[in-house]
Amino acid sequence: MIFSTTSSTTLFTCNTTPRVSASPSTSRAACLLKSSCGGASRRSRSSFLVLCASKLSEAIDGKKSSTSSTVAAAPVFASSSAYDQDEISAPRTFLDARTEQDLLLGIQKEAEAGRLPINVAQGMEELYHNYRNAVFHSGHPKAHEIVLSNMAVALDRIFMDVRDPFQFSPHHKAIREPFDYYLFGQKYISPLLDFRNSFLGNSSLFDEMEKKLQQGENVILISNHQTEADPAIISLLLESTNPFIAENMICVAGDRVVTDPLCKPFSMGRNLLCVYSKKHMNDDPELIDMKRRANTKSLKEMAMLLRVGSKVIWIAPSGGRDRPDPVTKEWYPAPFDASSVDNMRRLVEHAGVPGHIYPLAILCYDVMPPPAQVEKEIGEKRVISFHGVGLSVAPKISYQEITATLEDPEEAKNAFSELLYSSVCEQYDVLRSAIHGKQGLAASTPTVSLSQPWE
Template identity: 35%
Template sequence: RREVEGHGATSRGDVMLVSFDLSSRTRSCIIILIASVFVCILSFQGRGNAGWGTERLGAPVTSRCGRVSTPGLRRCPNLPFRRTMDRLRRDVKVNSAAEINAITEKSLEALKANAPESMGSMMSILEEFMHEYAHTNILAETPAAKYAEVMGQSMQVMGQALSQPHKFEILHRAIRQPFDYYRWGVDFFRPLIEQDTSMLYGVSNLEKVVNYIEKGDNVVILSNHQTEVDPQAIEILLEDQGCDLASELIFVAGHKVTTDPLAIPFSLGQNLLCIHSKKYIEKPPEKKAEKQAHNTRTMKKMQELLEEGSAFLWVAPSGGRDRPDPESREFVVAPFDERSVQMFKLMANKANRNSGKDTHFFPMAMLTHELVPPPDGVQAQVGEKRSAKRGAAMIWFGEEVKDERVEGVADRQRHAIFYENVMKQVLEKYDELAKERKNQLEKLKVEAS
């Protein structure tokens, strides 16, 4: 057991615990600030409750899963201690920033002291990521105490991932005990998401999803994919919407999130069906047969889930993350693999024949690339550089796409129509999200100037 000077980081075997203490000045400032804000809140007046947009941007909705906004807060009246409050806020921000940076440095020192030498390259990537993550938390005004708590947990689970990487089963269920990896992952990435500009649309369609799952039917979300943080972004927006279905999602996940030591801790908190993406199945060529056999076992497990019912699956039929256009540098939705979409439909039909369980397909459009942007190129190996930007997360639940038999229409044509309807919704909704985000950024520029 070894004590790391300054912040009591202890190492016992492969488990590392890190704890932090706030300065007395920060504690005093926080106490005074909380008391002042409490007095201020007593004089606020509330606005009426309003729902979030559903069918179009800005449209109100009343839904069991719809968000009920908290009463709006008006500007604090001109109380005698107003200037004191402003000064205290500035002091707390400056002091919190210094403490967050200090916590980050001490945490990384403790982690590097215990990490295997073979993980040197991963440590360099993690170090760069965590410095940017600290800056993001400063921008998000994360309290130093909360940051210390999350960092203490993070150094423990990341240290374990670097020294003893977890081996994932074909179907991995989120680990919630004795340590809750799901809640830790959500708390870790929440500061990256701007609350004021992040939005969840199509709430009426989300209500349909909830009803189907509760009835015992299956739901498959066909979505574009932009960042490693997509699962947490979905979960955070659903939780903020008042929907507790987020933790039941099963993500069809490629090999990177289950083999990259820096991604593994976050993957432990998700329900995953582990596959090898078609993009990488021939890299290296000698592993192709092994990967195909693995995917066959995964499809069999997925079939079992569909026949059991109440399966809530999320899949990116493109086989990977969207990338920016080389010329415009704007992100574009990667085309879905039509054969993959058809495969899910065939599995759904088989489940219905075998067990009577219906499966419903919903398109989803996601704009999340600002948070942890992917590299420009597509690479098969693990260990890519990561950044931790703060930005908007926008998600749209589209209308259900049904596969209905029409007299005189051949199966091949019917499959093509289904695929086109899915792609049409995703592309149209993504374009609307991109326009909305562009308008937000332009408005922020005007306000800043």
């Protein structure tokens, strides 16, 4: 049975206040910490799982992963057992919930006690309803248990961060212990994916990438970007075959995913390089200089990482998420910013370590589409659905080979960016035919071979 939002208890109906508002002090702190390696934070109760270089070959060759067997398995529950001593004393308002009513009344209780801002409480309730409806739409026989388990942990982590905000460093390493935020995010997003109608394009190229990473080389994924859940979706589609990429991918992340209380716990489970998007650079004139300095620091962090080697970095040079055409309502990859592509290319070339740039396409907007327009305020509405998704990669593209006959640097820069974008669009069309066109594996082309390795 699928429950509708209108038939459920609604505790907050006031919509006159933005769901989440970030003060200037909060924004300034978003990506700035004294430590450049992600080890220091205001909340120091969590440590980081570090994969030693000596284990790289073993991790790739053995395809070992603590999560690789969970891709299509169900039920999918988020674990709540990884609390350390400090966390045991925290309020268990949500972890002790046994019913939907317990969760919703818990939100109300904490808001009335002044421990939850009303706009955050509204967002938490809305998130619960939308997530529940999406999971129930999947038809899973244990949908009720999945929703209750996953949302209890999600609400608990959101509440914990509101009480003691986590601050992201320019280079944030995924928090894997004592609480595994990566696994939490994977198990939360997994029930939203219709794996029977999801597809992976050119899977052999991901194997090629892992071999290059094993050899100490760098891999850059130039991609479109559709939802806040993109990193989790990419990992879910790869973890059965390429767990090293799934768990070690470093995402270039905008400031909104590290400042929005409803998003932060999920971001804490990803490896991030925090930057301020060009789309939001001028939102507050007083913060422009701070944002530029933060971006410069993050670029230096990226350069240091690339010099070490064996890094896989995912970046969306459009500067934000894809959005539908306002007239046709069609979704398509947003155009790339040629300067962003060129900056990434130069960082790779100057690293002193071989690096390879691959065009990557992702189609997943149905799962969690962004607002129709770019919003300045933090705290967007999370629309959530159960749907098939797609991921595809094309062969690496060499800047030198593409631009060998071009003498004008500006022309060369634009030509390289346009070729990457064209490849992403070509792959996206194949994924769209497979998923929205209902062609499935038959949508494969000579350049994009679709598969479902999780089946």
